[in-house]
Amino acid sequence: MAHDCIIEAQGLVKTYPGADRPAVAGIDLRIKKGAFYGVLGPNGAGKTTTLSICSGLMRPDSGLLDIAGLDIRKDLTEIKGIIGLVPQETAVYPTLTARENLLYFGAMQGLSGDRLKTRVDYCLDVARLTPLADKRVETFSGGLKRRLSLVAGLIHEPKILFLDEPTVGIDPQSRLFIYESLKKMNSSGMTIVYTSHYMEEVETLCAEISIIDRGVIIAEGRVDDMVIRHSGSVIEVRLNAPPPEALRQKVSALPHVSGALFDAKTFTVKSAKPQQTIGDIMRLMEESNLNILSLCHGGLSLEKLFISLTGAKLRE
Amino acid sequence: MKRLYHSIIKETKVIIRDKEALLLLFAMPTAFVLIMSLAMKDAFGDKGNAAFSVVIIDNDRSVVGETVTEVFSFIPAFKVEMALPGGITDPVKIQDDVNAGRHKFAVIIPEGATKGAVRRIRQQLAFTKKGPAKEVSIRLFADPALRPDQNHLAASTLNRALQGIENRLLWEQFGEVSGVTPQGSLKETAEVLRANKPFAEVYPESPASNVQGAHKRPPMPTAVQQSVPAWSLFAMFMLIIPLSVTFIKERQQGALLRLRSMPAPAWVIICGKAAPFCVINQLQFVSMLLVGIYVVPLLGGDALTIEGGSYAGIAIVSMSASLAAVGYGVMASVFCKTAEQATTFGGTSVIIFGALGGIMVPKFLMPPVMQKITVISPMGWGLDAFLDIFVRGGGVRDILTASGALLIFAIACAITAGARFKYLSR
Structure with missing residues (x-):
């Protein structure tokens, strides 16, 4: 594994039971430490499957995957401790309050005591949800829920944050807020892997991207380079x-x-x-x-x- | 353990905040216990204190009429209602009343029944040389809705009374010849009839008297002894619906995905979810016991009695049944893709388990083939164990097999769910 890479995948293959072709058909990835990396692709291209494999939710049928020097097959628990996931869905409990949600997810990440409380307060502050901390999430707008979902993935200060289309269905203000928050986190050293359908936000946020189609990477590199390279x-x-x-x-x-x-x-x-x-x-x-x-x-x-x-x- | 603690707290809050669903979990079995305990009260044999109303039209006004009335009055299973002067005495109308269920039985004793009986006895003793004496025609009408065994009880009571009267009259006639006259009034005759036991009496051997026997048969509970454990078990298993629906909702909302990306072990997530449901199961069961003991009698039903059964045994069966129900719920939540599927599958399978397990139709009322089929229902195992304690006064040892079977069922469900979960996560 290259010393500056935090994620390195070689020949990842994944076929779902009953499917006639692999969802991921031999993907190689090299994501540098501290990168803001975008994964693009049409629906069904294999983005979410790639993200699921990288975040330990799914085992590849074949291929190698190292996360921060750890082998996904041997060191899954350790890997789960250093990654954060923000799924496509809001992935919070509607009948719990914002604080209760964060307390629960923090505890599941292994935090406890004062550390847990401090992190919950910090995350509420980052998401600007402190005044609404004790209100049930079911009363929140879509944008508020997305903000909570984002910070729920940050509760344990992960080294790598995976975001799967985190701005779907929210207002421009909340989207802008999420962009700004992610930029700050990235500038503080966190590696971010981001999938989206919105090209503008990928252009704005990501320095490097890969475009996946039919389970393989068809283009990758710095966004500027790619545009220049292909524009010609x-x-x-x-x-x-x-x-x-x-x-x-x-x-x-x-x-x-x-x-x-x-x-x-x-x-x-x-x-x-x-x-x-x-x-x-x-x-x-x-x-x-x-x-x-x-x-x-x-x-x-x-x-x-x-x-x-x-x-x-x-x-x- | 801290993760488990937080998981339990989270799940408890989620459950408690859905107040309508929570209320339903307690209201549904309470309603079933009350309705079934009261509705089935008269259908559960002599332990139910069922009193069948009997109208006796005594046109005889002598030994036969009065003795029959006395004997029926003495037996708790019957409540004698004499036809009032000026009331309906037309046999057709009385039969119509009985057919319509206004009375369960009617006995019509014709005028001159005693004289006719005496005449017949005298003739049998050859005191008279006249032709064969006419039979006395006493009629018994029964509500067609009654079971054959209930009809038989009334008929045998009446026939025993008539046989006693015949013995008494025979003794009197014989005394007249021999010069030895029996002492006592007519009332005393009736008392003699009911107090004097014959030289031998034979009753069917009851299951209760044969508990330790090799031919152990289903016990005969009272309505409340059947309803409380039956509907508690039904409610316990009905928990499959909220349990699987919350699991599926978590999956659909992405929370389960988020949890799976965390270093928390799967067992913590599953046990954190299952534990509050187990507690709800226990609260449901205790509530149903209290309803059976205190509320059912207030509404005219029998109070639930445990008759020397083991409370530890009750707790073990209740906990095993709860684990079986939760295990089944976890399995359903892994196999069902949507909440609608879980609701339909959960509801239907629990009703089928209930029907097969003797919840809806008590096992002892089932034909032998169906009684054998009840062994496939975990609710049937639980119910048998509860009845062993409530009706037979069983202890911990008596329910170990059933509890063990429930625990094995729970483990099998958990293993199946785990295997399916792994398969889906491949």
């Missing part, structure tokens, strides 16, 4: 009218084009030789009597990159 090969064209089917086929069949995505009056192509492809596209448009309103090469957003890599087809 992606051309986005906006037309004055929807391209006819015949034109779509011609665009897809152009030399050096490895993928084309059509969306109403816009299409995106991925090309190994973009300059040549731009010329080919302009020629095709002229032949088809279609006007190009704009042509963009190299100015990709993460979302465009994500779509170009994983495809626009709806997933199950």
Whole structure:
């Protein structure tokens, strides 16, 4: 294991009983200590399964996984003591108060006495829930519940925090609050592994990402590098009218084009030789009597990159 | 242990804060115990102090009528209601009354019954040379809703009275011939009839008299002795619903996932959840005992009596049944995917266990084949053990087999649940 990596996975494979293909089909991960690492992927890509394996909830069928120098197969209890998990669901008890929830989860993490009380007060303060500490969670809004859920994962000061889409269904204010809190925790040295569908928040928060699709990592690295690297090969064209089917086929069949995505009056192509492809596209448009309103090469957003890599087809 | 303590505290708070569900856990068995103890009071044999109303239409006004009335009055199972002067004496109307259940039995003694009996005896003793004397026609009507054994009780009481009268009259007639006259009035005749035992009396051997025997048969409890343990067990097992629903909710809300990511052992989480439910089970059982002892008699039923049974034995059976119920609940919560599934499966399986285990229909009323089938129901094991204590006065030793079976059931459920949980977590 590299000395600067806190999570290192090699060839993780996991197939659910009865499934016809593996949910995770040979994933390698290297996450540095103190990183803010994003895991992206469409629904069913294998993000949650990867996170579940890394947080010790699930055993891989094969592969190696070291967490902070500990082997997941041998040292699971120790690993559980240094990680925190914030699941997709709010994962708190609605009929208990915020304080009671934190006391319980803290005790389950092995805290007790004054240390437990201090940590509960600290977490309530971090989540700005102190005035509501003794109110039942069932009376909370979605945003308040998410804040409580976040700090419940921090109660024992974990070295690594896994967050599985923690901002789903909450208002922008609560989302911003969670971003700010996570940035502070990361700047204090905590490693954060974050899955999300929101590209903007991943771009804002994560320095490094990996994009998973069909159980394998299809791209990984620093967000900026990835966008630059992949932007060079992606051309986005906006037309004055929807391209006819015949034109779509011609665009897809152009030399050096490895993928084309059509969306109403816009299409995106991925090309190994973009300059040549731009010329080919302009020629095709002229032949088809279609006007190009704009042509963009190299100015990709993460979302465009994500779509170009994983495809626009709806997933199950 | 601190983790277990916090886990128990958390679960207790979660349970207590759902007040409606908690109330239901106690109200449901209380209602069942009260209703069934009162409703089934008359259906549980002679221990139930059941008094069947008997109307005696005495048109004889002599030895036969008066003696029959006296004998029925003496037996606690009957409450004699004489037809009032001017009341209904038409046999058809009386039969209609009995058929409608307004009276359980009616005895119609015709005018001249005593004279007819004397005439017949004299003829039998050949004092007269006339032709065969007419039989005296005494009629007994029975409510069609009564069981055959209850009908038989009334018929045998009446026939025994008539046989006694015949013996008495025979003795009188014989005395007239021999010059030895029996002493005493008619009332004394009735007393002689009921006080004098024949030279031998035969009764069916009751299960209570054969407790240690090799041919041990199901005991005959009173309604309250049956209802209190039966419906307490039913309520205990009904706990499968709230237990599995809270487990499934925890799973759906993600709290269980969070807990699994923590270093707390699985047994702490499961025991922390199960312990408060076991306590609720015990409180349910104690409440039902108190209802049986104090509330049922206030409403006209019999008080629950334990008749020398072992309180330690009761506690052991109650605890074993509780563990079996909780184990079953944990297993259901692992196998059921949704709360709706758990509610349906839990409710249905508990009702089936209850029906097979003699909760709804007492075991002793079942045909022999069904009595054998009751062995597949853990509720049946618990009920048998409780009845051993309540009815037979059994001790700890008598309930060890049943309690052991309940504990094995609990362990089997826990192992199955653990295996399934591991399979799902693969």
